[in-house]
Amino acid sequence: xxxxxxxxxxxxxxxxxxxxxxxxxxxxxxxxxxxxxxxxxxxxxxxxxxxxxxxxxxxxxxxxxxxxxxxxxxxxxxxxxxxxxxxxxxxxxxxxxxxxxxxxxxxxxxxxxxxxxxxxxxxxxxxxxxxxxxxxxxxxxxxxxxxxx
Numbered sequence: 001x002x003x004x005x006x007x008x009x010x011x012x013x014x015x016x017x018x019x020x021x022x023x024x025x026x027x028x029x030x031x032x033x034x035x036x037x038x039x040x041x042x043x044x045x046x047x048x049x050x051x052x053x054x055x056x057x058x059x060x061x062x063x064x065x066x067x068x069x070x071x072x073x074x075x076x077x078x079x080x081x082x083x084x085x086x087x088x089x090x091x092x093x094x095x096x097x098x099x100x101x102x103x104x105x106x107x108x109x110x111x112x113x114x115x116x117x118x119x120x121x122x123x124x125x126x127x128x129x130x131x132x133x134x135x136x137x138x139x140x141x142x143x144x145x146x147x148x149x
Contacts, residue, residue, distance in 0.1 A: 111144055
């Protein structure tokens with residue numbers, strides 16, 4: 001596996017990776033209604049591309065397949081971190097997170113799903129609040145987490 005910078009040509013495949021991962025991996029912690037609201041399958045690719053280009057975005061590639069991605073904005077907000085549902089537990093999220101964290105000298109904040117919370121806790125992030133966020137009229141629980149440096 002290798003890490004590289006995001007390219008606009010990755011956008012569609014990353015949106016599909018996001019959809020499939022949420023609908024398989026996160027389904028153990030969220031209801032079907034919540035999963036459908038979180039990842040409805042009609043991604044605004046122009047918006048995704050713009051966001052990923054504006055952020056520091058990293059893509060993991062293994063054998064020519066995009067197996068994960070993550071991005072962080074200039075304030076140290078870790079926005080997205082997703083690993084292909086068939087490539088979980090292989091250190092991909094760790095490698096992406098290592099690269100993102102190395103790019104930011106200050107504290108890092110993320111809004112972690114119930115599913116991702118243990119991963120971030122193992123990395124030294126502390127939950128500072130639980131919140132309910134609305135997606136398409138449906139509420140989902142996540143956690144505001146900070147890694148102080």
